Amino acid sequence: MFDINGGELLVLVLVAIVVIGPERxxxxxxxxxxxVVRGRDMFQSSKASLKAEVGDQVDWSQLDPRQYDPRRIVRDALNEPSSPAGAATARRVTQATPGEAPFDTEAT
Structure with a gap:
């Protein structure tokens, strides 16, 4: 959350002890x-309230915003197997007569 490592936390605690004083x-x-306890209790009550209102009818995996990450969309599209129509097109393009360059009739 605050991107604080252990050493920085220790320095902050020591500064707090010096500034606030050991008596306070x-x-x-x-x-x-x-x-912290009030925050945790509010989170738990909000979670319970949401579960009571929505129930188990919602598929939370469909509402995951990470599925709309452009990098993931491109990666999934590149990893999909080619369709049978794409394979037929590839066969038609690669079967050229000797001495002629292969070309796609639909692209010209």
Whole structure:
């Protein structure tokens, strides 16, 4: 979320201890804990409310926004096997008479 590694977190905690002071630190730690607990409870109640309203009727995989990623669309299109019509076209193009260049009659 904040892209903070362990070393940076340790520096922030040490700065907080120096700025806030060791006598007020337990009070702020309790407030932080209460904030996290309230956030978790709100998330759980929202999740339960959504599940109660929507139920199990929704196919969540169809609503996944990652399926609209252009890179994924191109990758899936390139990995699809060619259709029988495409294979017939490829055969027609490659079967040219000797001495002539192959060409597609539909493209000219």
């Amino acid at each position: 630190m337990p009070e702020y730690a309790k407030q932080l804990r209460d904030l």
